Amino acid sequence: MNQQTLQSASRNFGVVAALLLCATQLLAAEVSETSHFSFHSDPWVNLHHFLYHEARNTVLREKMLGGRVRTYPADRDVGLTDGDRLIFENVLSVYARYGEGDLLFDRTLFDIGATVVYGPDSFPRDPGAEPAYAALERMMPLYLKYWWPRHDVTNRTRIRELVRYLEQYEKGMADFVATSYGVAWPETIRVDVSVYSGRHGAYATNRPNHIVLASPENWFPGLLALDLLFHESGHTRPFQDQVHERSRKAAAAAGVDEGDVWHAFLFYIPSQAARKVLPESHTPYAYQEDGPLARGRMSRSEFHIRQALEQTRDLDEVFRLIHESRAADHSDESSRQ
Secondary structure, three states: OOHHHHHHHHHOOOOOOOHHHHHHOOOOOEEEOOOOOOEEHHHHHHHHHHHHHHHHHHHOOOOOOOOOOOOOOOOOOOOOOOHHHHHHHHHHHOOOOOOOOOOOHHHHHHHHHHHHOOOOOOOOOHHHHHHHHHHHHHHHHHHHHEEEEHHHHHHHHHHHHHHHHHHHOOOOOOOHHHHHHHOOOOEEEOOOOOOOOOOOOOOEOOOOOEEEOOOOOOOOOOHHHHHHHHHHOOOOOOOOHEEEEEEEEEEEEEOOOOOOHHHHHHHHHHHHHHHOOOOOOOOOHHHOOOOOOOOOOHHHHHHHHHHHEEEOHHHHHHHHHHHHHHHHHHHHHHHHH
């Protein structure tokens, strides 16, 4: 048994010996590592997100109008026996207790997510999450039997594609991003690739640095996945701290609310890296037709960011110019009222 298998198998929450035996055979997450990322296809991470999606779209269906998350037809009819279906439905009823929360911003869901990645001894256990851990234990044998083989193939396909792109473009993208944020790239960032990954298809945390990225091709086709990977990297430390703190201070000095400027900046910089490094035919994720910088409030922030970066690359000066320009906008709007 290799070290990776041992690490993955140890990530049980008091599971019975039979499950542990099954887990040791199948739970080893395939890892591909590049200069800046390590990619994982992990069944515990995938099961957690799968149950979250299923609970929102079944048990919580009526409550989640406008807040549903993707499910896939191939996962709906997998030939469950009557007994297994009963277990699945019971597990979903447990996960429904957490399903109204956000994977990133709900404290209990965040703790569950961190625990399935790093193990039950890595963080203080949230007592409110104990039913979810029991549900994960109960569900894992079924997940391995009915869903995981297909999900793992999807994940590995995505990982291979990303690694291929990174072989060509990683250094250029990473150097541009780190230079623009004014700090060195952090240690290798863990990326868990999952068939299910929340409403937006990707998210990042920085306690510790970690990215979850959707594996199905219809989420982020081709280079869009690479593009988004570098946006999510901006939410890790020290990048997000560097950007957010400077933006916050400059906004306070200009007498304006910070708004979404810091987040728009984390979209803008990887987009500029993509325009510089990736093929000319590629339209960056943030500038797609429904992308965050192409419409809505962030499009105005994009204007201020672009103007500031045309004048300087010093981060403190960039945010001073951005927020002073926003303050002038607000003043003009007030005078017209």
